[in-house]
C-alpha cells in the first residue's frame with residue numbers, strides 16, 4: 001500500500017522559520033570543554049575554539065545557539081566567566097556536580113557564535129538569582145557603554161554591544177531537580193518582573209518563559225496555564241522541552257516519537273491561547289521548543305553522583321541509523337508547525353546527546369542525527385506548505401495506530417522549487433505517490449536518503465561515514481505526479497525543480 005500526498009502551493013502553513021534550526025551548548029560534560037573549546041588542540045584557533053567543530057556547525061546550518069544551560073544556568077554566576085582568564089574563579093556546578101573552571105564564558109561564546117554564523121540565545125539564572133542579575137547581564141551584553149556593566153564589556157575587548165535578542169527566563173523551573181526550582185505561581189511572578197525590568201534595559205529583547213520540562217510530568221499544561229496567567233503580556237514565547245527514549249519496551253512507540261511532539265505542540269498552543277482568551281489579549285505567543293532530541297534517558301542515572309570531575313564524559317549517546325529517522329521526524333514536525341513554533345534547539349551540539357562528536361586532542365565527526373538536520377536546514381526554503389496526506393499505519397502501545405509517513409514540504413516561490421522532507425518510520429519500504437499538478441514547471445526529481453540499511457549502524461571515530469546521505473534510485477516525476485520508494489526507517493529529501 002502506498003502513502004499518498006497532495007501538494008498545492010495555495011495551502012501554506014507559513015514562512016520557513018530559520019530559528020527552527022537551533023542548537024544548544026551547555027556547560028555540561030564535554031559540550032563546552034573539549035567540545036567547542038579546547039585550547040592546545042591542533043584544530044584550535046587563537047581563542048581555543050575548535051575550528052573543526054566550527055566547520056561542522058556551519059555545515060549543519062545551525063541558526064541559533066542556546067547557552068549556557070540547561071540546568072547549569074540555575075546556579076551560574078555569569079560574572080565568573082568574563083574578564084582575564086587567570087582571574088576567573090573555579091566553582092562547583094551543582095547541576096551536574098562538575099568542576100567549572102570558567103575558562104569559557106559569555107565573551108568566548110559570543111566570539112564563537114560569530115564564527116559559526118548563528119544567533120545567540122542566552123538563558124538567565126532564575127534559580128539562585130533574580131531580576132537584578134538578569135538586568136546586569138543584559139546591560140553587559142547589550143548596552144552601548146558608559147555604565148558599570150557595559151564599560152566592563154568594553155574593557156574586556158568588546159567595544160560594540162552584542163545586541164542579543166533572544167533570552168530564556170531561566171530553565172526548567174518546574175523540575176524537582178532544578179537548583180532553586182519554583183512553584184508555577186512563584187515562577188510566573190518572577191518571570192513577569194524579570195521580563196518587565198529586562199525590557200527597560202533593552203526593549204528589543206524577545207523573551208521565553210519556561211514551560212514544562214516534558215509532556216509526561218503531572219503538572220504539564222497546568223504549569224503553563226498558571227505561569228502564563230502571571231506573565232503572558234510580558235513574554236513572547238513559552239518553552240517546550242522533550243527527549244525521546246529509544247530504551248522503551250515498545251520499539252514502535254519510540255519510532256513514533258513525533259506523535260508525542262505533535263501532541264505537545266497542540267496542547268501548548270491550546271493552553272497559551274486559552275490564557276489569551278481569559279486575559280482578552282489579542283497577542284499570540286509562539287513556542288520555543290528549545291530542547292529536543294533522542295536520548296536514552298532511562299539509562300542515565302549515575303552521573304549525578306559524579307565526584308567533581310572537570311569535563312567528564314556524560315551522556316555521550318552514540319546514535320544509530322534508526323535515531324536519525326526519529327530525529328528527522330521530530331524536525332519535520334517542528335517545521336510543519338512553523339506558524340506556532342518560532343524557535344527550536346536540538347539538545348545539544350557537541351558530545352552531550354549531540355550530532356557532533358569529538359575526542360580530546362583528536363578528531364571531530366558527524367553522528368547519524370547530523371544528516372537529517374543538515375539536509376533540512378540546507379533545503380527548507382520559502383514557505384512551508386500544508387499537505388494532504390494519507391499513509392499506511394502501524395500499531396504502537398503509546399499512541400495507537402500511527403501513520404508510517406511523516407512529511408512536510410517547502411516551496412521556494414522565487415526559484416520555483418519544492419523540497420519534500422519525509423520519514424518512513426516503519427520497518428518496511430514505503431512507496432509514496434505525490435500529486436504535484438498544482439505546481440507548474442517541475443521537471444526534475446532528486447532523492448537523497450539517510451538510513452534504510454542496518455538500523456543499528458552508527459558513525460564512530462574509526463568509521464565516521466557509515467550513515468551518510470546517499471542518492472536513492474527510482475524517484476520519477478511525470479505528468480505532475482511523483483513516485484518514490486522510501487527505504488525502511490529512513491529520512492528522505494526529495495528535491496524537485
Ligand code: AHR
Pocket residue numbers: 026028069070071072171172213291347348
Ligand atoms: O540537555 C540536558 C539537560 O536536559 C538540560 O540541562 C536540562 O535543561 C534538561 O533536563
